[in-house]
Amino acid sequence: MNASWFAIAAVAAPMIAAVAVALVGWRRGTAVGSVAAAAVVLGCGIALGPSVLHRHLFAVDHVLRADAMTAVMLLVIGTVSTLATWASIGYLDTELARSHTTPARARQYGVLVNIFIAAMTLAVLANNLGVTWVAVEATTISTAFLVGHHRTRASLEATWKYVIICSVGIALAFLGTVVLYFASLHTGHGTIGALDIDSLTEHAAQLNPAVTRLAAGLLLLGYGTKVGLAPFHTWLADAHSQAPAPVSALMSGVLLSVALSVLLRIKSVIDVALGPAFLRIGLLTVGLLTLIVAAALLIAQRDYKRMLAYSSLEHMGFLAVAAAAGTELALAAALLHVLAHGLGKSVLFISAGHLQLAHGSTSIADVTAVLRRCPILGVSLAGGLIAILGLPPFALFASEIGIARGTAGAHLAVPLGIALALMVIAFAALTRHGIAMLFGQPVANAPTLAVSRSAAVPLLVGLGALVVLGVTTGPLTALLRAAASLLGGHS
């Protein structure tokens, strides 16, 4: 079988699942089908890996393009989507059983989640930056009603802010794309392929610097909004806290990093045209600003879903610093970090979903003694927190050390020091809130916490994968290195 078919299958599988849910509704069969479609995305990432290690390939007449970076991102999307769609089954079952939602809304949920996943795979597979933009905007539209799934005042407010802020942010990215296209046309290589990643990379040195600077600024601001980078981060905590837990896992675990991967791709072109200094300063500024916001808002946080959202903000800020460094080690570690953070956040948001369903509240103060009341949920919550805090044996320990070494190697010791200091503040805040939820005295009339065997599987699988990745990245190492060197990583 030609390897380019895997690229097509990665986009087609979730679309087919979306059509299936649309036709027959959210039933056992279509729900399992959605999990299978997400697993197909993961499978495509695994299958593409070896064949794109040293080259890239095209599908559908150069519309889709797969290389090592694409394979890594398909692994991330596939892994988190499989966990999240799996958790969606139990989540929607519980909501339907309690009449919190209707079969019609469950169908809408199933359709939109699958379209959302397909849009993300298209965003990382598209060869043309314009198509990438369309796909990223499609993620906003498909998730709008997922954030508003509960139809409460708060979720309505979150959806409105999310759609307005992200649409305007992404509109700026479109303006940046147009300006880059203008610059690309003036390299004199014709209109065909002027926005294609390979031709842009090839002719990057001929791009007009002044025009490219304008484009780069707009693209950083625009896609930065979608990554959750300050100053356009305000939608993130609202949307993550109001969305159903599996959707929060998808948004936090992959949507943010898909936008980041687009930014990394663009950076590899811009760096050739303008030299690395221009975007390095931009990324360091927004990265450190994001870390400051995240650390400050984590300290006094009272809502555990918002706490997880700000923790994502913290990780995205740190990844922006890693991207600014741009060494091969920093970028390879950043990609591992993206995968590990996706896994850790999925486990945490899915656990948070169980807590929210039981307590009917997302207040940290309402949830105590989870470890004693429900060992499975306690272990997954504790494990997830330890993982995203960057402690061994989980994979984020390895990736954070890699990023720190790579960043120090790029002579960015001062910004790295500031970033690490801010992360220590976030660490302390998360630890304090985590201990309050895991231990303490159970409240007298606390609801019973129970997780069914099938619902526990995605949690334990996620934690297991994090431990394995923390011990060894195995064959993934070569793929991460190849992706980092594609992104312009120098040693």
Next chain:
Amino acid sequence: MTSPGFTTALDLAAGALLLLAVLIVWRRGLRGMVTLLGVQGAALGLIPILTGAHTGDALLIGVGAGVLVLRALVIPGLLVRLLAGDIPPRETAASVNTTASLLAAALLTILAFAASRSLVALEPTAAVRAAPMGLAVVLLGIFVLVTRRRALSQVVGFLLCDNGITAVAFLLTAGVPLVVELGASLDVLLAVIVLQILGGRMRVKFGGTHLDELRELHE
């Protein structure tokens, strides 16, 4: 290749785009804002039609006609439905008054011209010389978005921003590739539909589309 007639027509269309944006910044009546936005959509559609007629590009004329129908008829139609239940249909809580708004509009226009000098320097043709006006519309759109407090005003701000971006795209490069333009137009249409549905739900939940009602989520 550039004839004086074509240059004048193109400048008129781009100038109308900017003038209508300033009028939207000035006006407070929500219905008036929607009408102005529709007229602006027509001016926007004229840009590719003029360019297409000038260069003999039938496809570009077709794209222009499509843009015109979408931005001058379909989207304003959707907005009028969002407006239906609002009484009184006026922007009553703008955070910046009219005089200051117009002053800001002037400053943003100057900023747009300053920021796009590099574009004109790269290709000093009639079309590219008009592009800064599109960029000014983008900035005015963002200004409307951050200073108005009614749901509809914010959607108008977003669409103003988007009209400006589309104008820049047509003026700089005679349009991005067709597939991208189609995708972008579809995305804008869907975003407006999403916002329209949200506006309807907002009215059901708290009897109006005043965004100051949205204050449950904050730190």
